Amino acid sequence: MELTHLWGILFISLHAMVPITLAAIGETIEESAGLFNIGLEGILLFGALAGALGAQASGSALVGLLTGMGVGALIGLVFGTISTSLRGSQLISGVGINLLALGFVALMLSVMGAPGFHSVAREVQVPLIPLGVGNLSPLVPITVAVAIGVWWLLRRTQLGIWIRAVGENPAAADVAGIRVNRVRLGAAVAAGVLAGLAGAYLSIDWFGAVTKEITAGRGFIALAIVVFSGLNPLLALLGGFIFGFFDGLATWVATYPGIKDIIPWQFVAMMPYVVTLAVVAGMIGRVRFPSALGVPYLRE
Amino acid sequence: MSSPSSWIRNLTPITESLLAGVVGLVIGAFIMLAFGYNPLAAYRSLFVGSVGSVYSWAELFANATPLILTALTFAIAMRGGLFNIGAEGQLYMGALAAVSVSLLHLPAPFNWIVAILAAMVAGMIWSLPVALLKLGRGVHEVISTIMFNWIAHFFAFYLIANVLTDPQRGERTIAVSESARLTRVFPDATLSSGLFISLVTVGVIFFLLWRTSTGFEIRSVGYNPHASHYAGISIRKQVLRVFLIGGAIAGLAGAIVVMGRPPYYAVLSGLPQLVNLGFDGIGVAMIGRNHPIGIVFAAIFFGGLMTGGRIMQFDPGVPFELVRVIQGVIILALAIPELRRLFFLARERLAGRK
Numbered sequence: 062m063e064l065t066h067l068w069g070i071l072f073i074s075l076h077a078m079v080p081i082t083l084a085a086i087g088e089t090i091e092e093s094a095g096l097f098n099i100g101l102e103g104i105l106l107f108g109a110l111a112g113a114l115g116a117q118a119s120g121s122a123l124v125g126l127l128t129g130m131g132v133g134a135l136i137g138l139v140f141g142t143i144s145t146s147l148r149g150s151q152l153i154s155g156v157g158i159n160l161l162a163l164g165f166v167a168l169m170l171s172v173m174g175a176p177g178f179h180s181v182a183r184e185v186q187v188p189l190i191p192l193g194v195g196n197l198s199p200l201v202p203i204t205v206a207v208a209i210g211v212w213w214l215l216r217r218t219q220l221g222i223w224i225r226a227v228g229e230n231p232a233a234a235d236v237a238g239i240r241v242n243r244v245r246l247g248a249a250v251a252a253g254v255l256a257g258l259a260g261a262y263l264s265i266d267w268f269g270a271v272t273k274e275i276t277a278g279r280g281f282i283a284l285a286i287v288v289f290s291g292l293n294p295l296l297a298l299l300g301g302f303i304f305g306f307f308d309g310l311a312t313w314v315a316t317y318p319g320i321k322d323i324i325p326w327q328f329v330a331m332m333p334y335v336v337t338l339a340v341v342a343g344m345i346g347r348v349r350f351p352s353a354l355g356v357p358y359l360r361e
Numbered sequence: 362m363s364s365p366s367s368w369i370r371n372l373t374p375i376t377e378s379l380l381a382g383v384v385g386l387v388i389g390a391f392i393m394l395a396f397g398y399n400p401l402a403a404y405r406s407l408f409v410g411s412v413g414s415v416y417s418w419a420e421l422f423a424n425a426t427p428l429i430l431t432a433l434t435f436a437i438a439m440r441g442g443l444f445n446i447g448a449e450g451q452l453y454m455g456a457l458a459a460v461s462v463s464l465l466h467l468p469a470p471f472n473w474i475v476a477i478l479a480a481m482v483a484g485m486i487w488s489l490p491v492a493l494l495k496l497g498r499g500v501h502e503v504i505s506t507i508m509f510n511w512i513a514h515f516f517a518f519y520l521i522a523n524v525l526t527d528p529q530r531g532e533r534t535i536a537v538s539e540s541a542r543l544t545r546v547f548p549d550a551t552l553s554s555g556l557f558i559s560l561v562t563v564g565v566i567f568f569l570l571w572r573t574s575t576g577f578e579i580r581s582v583g584y585n586p587h588a589s590h591y592a593g594i595s596i597r598k599q600v601l602r603v604f605l606i607g608g609a610i611a612g613l614a615g616a617i618v619v620m621g622r623p624p625y626y627a628v629l630s631g632l633p634q635l636v637n638l639g640f641d642g643i644g645v646a647m648i649g650r651n652h653p654i655g656i657v658f659a660a661i662f663f664g665g666l667m668t669g670g671r672i673m674q675f676d677p678g679v680p681f682e683l684v685r686v687i688q689g690v691i692i693l694a695l696a697i698p699e700l701r702r703l704f705f706l707a708r709e710r711l712a713g714r715k
Contacts, residue, residue, distance in 0.1 A: 099503055139693070149696040152444055156643055157693030164685025171680040172396060281507040288504065327519035334508040341505075342498040 065194075066313075072195040073309030074302060076267055079204045080105065080259035081308075082301030084283035086211050086294045087255030093215055093292055094248035095228035096144050097151050097355040100136070100158030101256050102280025108133045108260020109275050110166045116185040116265045125185065125265045126258060133257015134250050136162075141249025145242035148357045159280075167273050180270040187266040200262050207255070208298040215294065224248055228351035231358040241358045256280070278334065285337045289344050292351075303340065308333045374650040377701055381648070382662065384700070385691035392686060393679060403679045410672025411665035417672075419550035423622070425664030426552075427452070429559040429656055430614035431642025433566050434607035436651035438502075440570060441603040442583035447491055447506030448611040449639025450513030451484040455615025456628050456635055457520050458483035460534050462541065464525075469540035476541045477558075477616050484612020485605050487513060492604035496597050502604075510639070514632075521630050532630040543621035553621030560657070562610060567653040569606075579603060611639065644688050647695055663688070 084101050091098055108129035115128025136158060143149035170179055189196035215221040223244050226234040231241045259279075264271045282304055290296035311333060315326045390400035411421050431448040438445035462476040491509060494500040525534040543553040570576035581589040582599040590596055618635060619628055628635070645663050649655030670684035694700055 143693070143696055147697045147699050149698060151696075153647060154693055154696035156446075156647070157689055157691075157696055159689075160640070160644060160692055161686060161689025164682050164687075164689050167682035168392075168396075168680050168686055171682055278507055278511050281504060285504045285508070288501070325519055325523065327515040327522075331512045331515045334511040338494070338500070338505060338508045342494055342500050 066317075068194045070306070070309055070313050072197065073312055074306040075201045075309075076198055076305070077308035077312075078298075078301040078305030079198065079200045080263050080267070081279050081283050081286060081304055082204050082298055083207065083259035083262070084256045084280055085286040085290065085297040085301060086207055087252035087259075088283060088287045089290065089292050089294055089297055090211060090215070090224065090255075091248045091252035092287060092354055093228050093351060094224045094245045095231065095351055095353040095356065095358070096141070096245055096249055096252075097155075098140055098144075098158075098249065098252060099152060099155035099281075099284065100140055100162075101155075101252075101283055102276050102278070103155075103159035103162030104133050104136045104253055104256035105260040105263065105276040105280050106162040106166050106273075107136055108257035109264035109271050110169055110260075111257065112261025113179060113181045113264040113271045115261075116181060120185055122185055122187040122265055126187070126261045129257040129261025129264075130254045131257070133253040133255070133260065135253070136257070137250040137253020138246070140253070141246040144249065144357060145245050148359065151355055151357075163273065166271070170271065170273065178270060178272050181265050183269065185265065186269050187262070198262070198266050200258075200266060204301075205298065208294045212294040215292075225351070227358070228353055231353050235358070235360060245358070256283075259283075282333065282337050285341045288341050291344075291349070300340070304333055304337060307336045373701070374652075374655070377695065377698075378648050378650065378655070378659070380701055380704060381691045381694035384694040385687045388690045389683060389687040393683065398679045399677060402677045403673050403683075406673045406676050407666070407669035407684075409669075411669030416547070416550055417668060419547050419552040420668045421661065421664045422556050423550065423552040423664075424667045425657075425660040426556045426559045426621070427614040427618050427638045428642050428645045428660040428663055430562060430610050430617070431639045432645035432649060432656045432660060433562060433642075433653065434611040434614075434639075435643045435646040436649070436653070436656060437566060437570070437579070437610075438603050438607050439646065439651045440583050441579040441599050442586060443600065443603055444503055445488075445491070445506060445604065445607050446503060446640070446643060447488060447509055447604075448607070448614070448642050449637070450506070450510035451487045451608045451611035452615040452618075452639050453513045453517040453632060453635055454483040454487045455480035455612030456619040457517060457525060457534070457615075458612065459541075459616035459619050460525055460537055460628055463535060463538040466538070467541075472538055472541035473543070473620065476537065476620060477613060480612040480616030481609040482612070484608040484610070484615070486608070488604045488608025488611070492601050495604075496600055517628070517632060518630070521628055521632075525628070527627060533625060533627045534629075535627060537620050537626040541620060542626055543617065545623065551622055553617070555617035555621035558613070558617060562613065563653045563657055566606075566610075570653070575602065611642075614638065614642075641688070644692050647692055 088101060111132035112125045112129035116122050116125025140154055143154045144151045170177055173179055187198060189198055223239050226239055227241045227244045235241050263275050286297050286300040289300040311329045314320050314329045393400040393403055411417055434448040435445055458479040459476040462479050467475055491502055491505045494505050495502055521534050527533050527535050543555050546552045578594045579599050581594055582596050586596055645659045646656055649659035666684045670681045673679050674681045
């Protein structure tokens with residue numbers, strides 16, 4: 062195998078790492094605070110559409126990314142409100158967000174013309190950094206920075222202690238003067254921002270298009286990575302890279318002559334999902350989650 | 362705090378579902394207005410298109426048939442305290458197993474029974490690893506079922522393109538043999554006797570959950586796993602039961618679609634007739650409050666939305682996807698237990714202002 066192929070696989074892996082890791086880090090913040098959001102997939106999808114529309118309306122990729130983050134924040138706010146002050150079911154509202162995203166994005170795609178597909182002009186896509194051996198998206202270093210930053214936030218700051226306190230023992234946190242629902246709502250919005258950014262990255266950076274299937278289960282893979290990481294953003298980055306590698310390998314193998322004749326592409330496409338299962342199955346047991354995860358806090 | 366009168370409290374689950382349905386339709390109307398459609402014309406078309414004629418009723422029930430089953434898969438798991446969203450993949454496996462039975466060329470009376478049993482076994486086989494991963498390794502079923510759905514998706518693509526391919530038509534599988542097809546209830550409508558199989562399954566699950574000790578154990582673990590454990594009920598056994606029964610029902614749903622829906626009686630490339638039936642079943646189960654009887658009514662509602670949605674697409678031209686938006690809003694509204702209280706509070710405020 063030539064060296065260029067190795068570089069190719071590395072770059073695809075890094076690019077595949079970005080959306081899964083960003084969404085997983087957002088979910089890490091949220092789960093640390095005690096909220097379990099299975100609507101990540103839907104937020105990614107909303108973010109993908111919003112990113113594309115924002116970039117096209119403004120002519121700027123940066124505005125596109127910000128639009129994705131804004132819409133993600135809005136969905137996070139809806140989820141957070143239902144899960145805190147409205148005392149709703151987190152699992153049911155997560156399913157609702159996924160369904161709503163699927164419907165709304167498909168509706169927008171059919172209203173905008175070609176049903177099911179909307180391509181984003183190259184001029185408004187995120188410009189790549191030329192590195193000689195390949196072009197790298199600026200979102201790759203940003204993702205690494207976000208992982209380090211959130212690790213620092215959760216483990217080394219007062220806010221991080223608050224977030225973990227409301228996830229671990231909301232009643233005690235309440236007595237200590239922490240506004241439980243407000244911290245949880247903030248965590249849900251932060252998670253929405255990161256998942257929205259991940260979605261916008263899919264449409265205006267990595268794929269350059271919006272489709273109904275663009276997220277392809279990445280929101281759920283991100284949930285699996287959160288399990289793998291044990292709520293440590295740095296391990297989430299590592300997990301994201303491992304899954305990104307298999308995602309990238311699948312893309313690469315599917316197009317590499319010689320291999321694609323031996324292994325049918327469908328089996329290659331299954332790889333990221335099989336690896337997710339295997340890794341999660343191998344990791345459980347040594348991971349401990351916040352005691353109050355998924356439980357709405359009601360003041361007695 | 363204002364409290365609604367007591368007779369309403371007794372009807373809580375039903376009022377909550379109805380209220381969520383109203384919220385979904387109202388928000389759907391606002392979205393149509395925002396996109397420049399006439400919601401009244403759209404809803405009239407949706408209503409007439411779903412319940413306006415015998416033919417539309419037949420289509421409605423044809424659409425509701427598999428949803429009843431995939432909703433049962435989700436509901437029985439919820440009754441046991443598990444969040445099984447794996448019906449989607451199990452349904453694909455069931456449909457393909459039913460098709461593959463026609464390769465055996467069995468005589469008529471056995472053909473359809475073997476096909477249905479094969480589909481149920483296929484659904485169980487696809488569900489078993491989810492239960493084993495949960496029991497052996499503590500893997501949460503939300504993650505494992507979604508991963509198995511995607512693996513099923515690509516495995517189904519492989520089987521359609523390489524193993525069960527129709528020799529004349531590469532874009533679909535071989536058809537279910539004629540003797541194994543389910544009887545059509547009306548000559549021109551797609552409704553088949555699969556509806557009766559679904560309704561019988563509803564009865565069986567109702568009986569199982571509330572009239573047998575197995576059902577008692579499942580519900581008991583769902584209600585309070587700790588108490589059940591100390592009462593000597595094996596939680597591990599219930600996990601296995603719930604996933605195997607659920608897998609069998611989802612597999613059955615796949616078989617009924619492929620054996621009962623004209624014109625091809627085959628699985629098409631890209632799985633257009635199967636995709637989302639498993640996920641829609643989750644919504645149906647939630648609206649039906651995970652109760653077999655509630656599920657039948659919720660499936661009729663979803664079946665109506667799907668049937669009428671197709672008509673609405675032609676006249677007045679509102680995209681079918683709007684139906685999915687409405688479904689999503691309904692589920693979000695259902696997640697809010699306070700919705701009913703907010704509703705009555707708002708009504709009192711409005712009444713007070715007059």
